[in-house]
Amino acid sequence: MEGNKHCDRLRPHLDAFLNDELKAEIREQIAEHLDVCEDCRKQCEEMRFLDNVLFSALSMESSPPGLTEEILRRSDLIRENPPERDMVRRDLLPGMLGSGMVSVLTLLLGVILWSGFLELSGMLDPLEDAIVPWFLQPVAGFWEVSPLVWESMGAKMSLDALGPWIQWVASLTPIGGVGFAIICMLVTVPFWWRTVKAT
Amino acid sequence: MERELERAKNGDPEAFSDIVRSHQHRVYNLALKMLRDPDEAKDATQDIFIKIHSSLKNFRHSSRLPTWVYRVATNHLLDQLRRAKRERTRRINQPWKEVAHIRNDPRAEDPAVVVNQEEVRQIVREAVDELPDLYRTVIVLHYQQGLSYQEIAEILGVSARTVGTRIHRAKARLRSWLDPIWRGGKIDGGK
Known part of the structure; x- marks a missing residue:
């Protein structure tokens, strides 16, 4: 009867018991249980039998002749002629991501500058002060946001707080088109140089 | 080293x-x-x-x-x-039927003799081949490569307890397939 009480709990550990992989405490419990439970003892014997068959059946086979030499030949070849780099992943992707990020930031800044943001502080009206290149002026007003909206977003407060810095940035904006383009180019050059070198 | x-x-x-x-x-x-x-x-x-x-x-x-x-x-x-994702075409019961005579072999009564029969080893190898990949991995690492549960756990990045569980389940499946042979009962492929 004692057997039935512990069988379900202890049987999953019989393999580990046979392989001496159990902690002393549970090993002791199983040993005691096997003394009194004929079913588990029988199962244990069957497992031991299966263990022996498995050890016997899964013995190692000899490796094919020349395997080591073939591996060494291939590794020598690789050492002498390193494989080509994964161009798309390692070379092109950083360039694309880098210039992509710069483009997105530029676009974002352009949208903010041309959306009437600076008008709130009364410093500058980008549209009137011709920051927008002439060929973009017909569409520049499309995304102009009403001053009321900016105010509702707390933009004026930020502008007032950042006053001198904004003034400085704003003072650059008339030449900003060219300057910003140069900065963008400088930022992306390392990425594209890497790409050119790789190709 | x-x-x-x-x-x-x-x-x-x-x-x-x-x-x-x-x-x-x-x-x-x-x-x-x-x-x-x-x-x-x-x-x-x-x-x-x-x-x-x-x-x-x-x-x-x-x-x-x-x-x-x-x-x-x-x-x-x-x-x-x-x-x-190979589709296994071999059926486990096919090769086993070929060795059905083992159950009538008086030597099969003696486990030591059974273990040493090449045919039986072949059956066991076939049965191991049919195990799911994760079970076969632990069985091979333990019984063929002689690694402990802890070593297998480090290799597979799981706990030793998980290794023990997988070995236990793999062996339970093997036993259910192989029992008909040990016991001389009907060989039906175990599946």
């Missing part, structure tokens, strides 16, 4: 050659049991060592070299099996 490893990491071909010679036999046998095809096992062994060759620089000594080699090998083999 540590000095050898450092030399291999620094690109010494002789040191890498020593590593290949000391592990190649075990890796090939693991591949053979996992892939069940000598040619594929040979190719996979080469690929595994080429992978080891190119990632030696990244070996951080957080585990022993044999453990790391086994880890690279098992990951590679399991990936290969997963990629291939």
